[in-house]
Amino acid sequence: MTAPSVKAPALAGLREDLTGEVHVPGDPGYDEARAIFNSMIDRRPAVIAGCASEEDVARAIRFGRENDLEIAVRGGGHSVAGMSLNDSGLVVDLRRMRSADVDTEVRAIRVGGGATMSDLDRAAQPHGLATTGGRVSTTGVGGFTLGGGSGWLERRFGLACDNLVSVDLVTADGESVHASGDENPELFWALHGGGGNFGVATAMTLRLHPLPSFSFVLLMFTPEAGFEVVTTYRELMESAPDEAGGGAIYLTGPPEDFVPPDLVGTLLCAALVTYAGTEAQARAVAAPLLDIPHVAEVVAELPYADFQCMLDDPPGMRNYWSAEYLELFPDEAAEQFCDLATSMPMPSPSQHALLPMGGAVARSGGQYPVPWRQSPWAVHPFGVWEDPADDERGRQWVRDVRKGVQPWTAGHVYLNFIGQEGRERVVAGFGAGNYRRLAAVKAEYDPDNVFHLNHNIEPTSES
Structure with a gap:
């Protein structure tokens, strides 16, 4: 079955030109190819171009523009708003580029542009390195x-973007561009927080640390015990070394051996202290929390890449998230x-x-368009459920959390934590001055706003 919005000769040409695989409605594997992390999103692209190289990406973009198709870009597919999919358009799928x-x-x-954190972490782990x-x-x-x-x-x-060394990008014209501190520095600046507005990142280099x-x-x-736990965690982190991280997190008691059976499925308050160091160092930092009577405890020293897999969210669930960054x-x-x-x-x-x-978040990279980094705290309601009947209840809870912490908000937000919440929130993610500068970069590299399925920056020249 040929996608109705694409003529058969054009589609045949794409199949012949692409190293990777092309899926259209009716093809075996089409439904699997269009499935993403958030099962709340059900969209049917006309064409999914499974790109295996930078050249494939350029071909796919040119094909999309020649056939007047809206273009979405899929890497990990974790956009909560489902921005890596569209209806009746083209998806540039990078999953073969890992x-x-x-x-x-x-x-x-x-x-590669389709690499996941697991790909990165597993490659760096044998060398005792991470980012x-x-x-x-x-x-x-x-x-x-x-x-x-x-x-x-x-x-x-620091943030991941603080460790960004260079990016290879394919622009809306299908041209390849390299961005680094020395080459196309204004584009490189914009790629530190500006997302997928400027092209398709086919490869990037990041700094690693021991x-x-x-x-x-x-x-x-x-x-x-929640209030005592949360305030103790607050005080602990206000004086903790940079090696310490984690969070105070309310959650449903998971069906794990370390959770008492009668508490599985009930509301619990958790405190997580992560530490870039030894178990003894982690215990020393977490001592005030360990002194509070608790119902479950896990303390371990393990490879970072293994820890990164321990908290993976279950696939196939319905998701709705947001965040507020707090001044106090x-x-x-x-x-x-x-x-x-x-x-919840x-x-x-x-x-x-x-x-x-x-820590390093607040000290590093102040020149980049990520103003939320200066906030000392973030509140992140992360709604996940299975039953569509819970959609409105879940969304409302997330909205209520945002509203409830408004008296202490800084007005900035990390856009990767939110869905489509309007232009004001997008501007808040960058800061008004940064947004104007980003819009000028957008006008240079994507004047037609081809890449608009994102936290979109509208292309306008800086006055």
């Missing part, structure tokens, strides 16, 4: 890094944070997280 090559001499890794990655292993490196990149190691090594050991402390408490987190905010957990969708894999910033 190379991850480590250069130990310069401590850097070059990854800031997403909080789950299935996140795509490209979208994660170009959107800023917040993860467990950020307080020690990480000889990694440890974590995970404690679970009944909800009644006083006791009143802690009380509100704890109260808001009680309406239950039982489900949803999480209600308080994440610490600071």
Whole structure:
């Protein structure tokens, strides 16, 4: 069956020209190819171009433009709004481009545009190296890094974009561009948070850092202890070394051996302390939390790449997320944070997280368009559920969390944590001055706004 919006000769030409595989409705594998992380999104592209090289990406973009198809770009497929898919358009699918090559001499890794965090982490681990990655292993490196990149190691090594050395990009005209500090520096600046607005990243190089050991402390408490746990975690992190990270997180008791059977499926408050160091160091930092009576405890030193897989979100679930970045987190905010957990969708894999910033995040890369990095705390309602009947309840809980912490917000937001929440939120993700500068870069590299399925920056020349 040929996609109705694409003429058969054009489609045959794409199939012949592309090294990778092309899927259209009716093809075997089409439904599998269009499935993404958020099962709430059900879209049917006219063509899915499974690209295997930079040349394939250029061919696919030119094909899309010649056939007047809306273009979406898929890396890891983790956009909560489903921006890596469209209806009746073209998807440039990068999943075949998953190379991850480590250069130990310069401590850097070059990854393909479709690489996931697991690809990167597993390649770096044997060399005792790592860089800031997403909080789950299935996140795509490209979208994660170009959107800023917040993860467990950020307080020690900075955001992922702070570690960006270079990017190979295919523009809306199908041309290849290299961006680095020395080559196309204005584009390189824009790629530190500006996302997929400027082209398709077919490869990127990131700086790696020595990480000889990694440890974590995970404690679970009944909800009644929540306020004490959250405020203790707050005080702990305000004086913690950069090696420490983690979060205070409300969640559903998981069916794991370390959770008492009678608490599985119930609301729990967890404290997670991650540490770029030994178990003994992690225990020392987490001591105030360990002193609070808790119902479950896991403490371990393990390879960072293994830890990254431990918290992977289950596929095939319905997702709705958002975030607020806070200027302050006083006791009143802690009380509100704890109260808001009680309406979280239950039982489900949803999480209600308080994440610490600071450390290298706040010190590094102030020149980049990521103003949210200066906030000391982030509140991240991460709604995940299975039943479509819970959609409105789940969405409303996320909205209520945002509203509930408004008195303490800084007004900025990490766009990778949110869906489509309007232009004002997009501008808030970059800052108004940065947005104007980004719009000028957009006008140079994508004046027709071909790449608009993202947290979109409208192309306008800087006045």
